[in-house]
Amino acid sequence: MDLNLRKAIKSNVSGNSADQLEATIVDAIQxxxxxxxxxxxxxxxxxxxxxxxxxxxxxxxALEQAVK
Structure with missing residues (x-):
């Protein structure tokens, strides 16, 4: 099975609004x-x-500060 994870993820978020992307990020982190x-x-x-x-x-x- 040839699975291109990057392509699949890009396809899943393609056309999402900023609010939808934020919800995806927050959900993933939480x-x-x-x-x-x-x-x-x-x-x-x-x-x-x-x-x-x-x-x-x-x-x-910001990342440098976060990992201190």
Missing amino acids: SGEEKMLPGLGVLFELYWQNASEADKDEVLN
């Missing part, structure tokens, strides 16, 4: 289920690919 991590990873990857250098720096600084 559920605490390991199976949700790939979806969050794909969303982060999409964000990263489209972020400006300033946005990336802001995220990296």
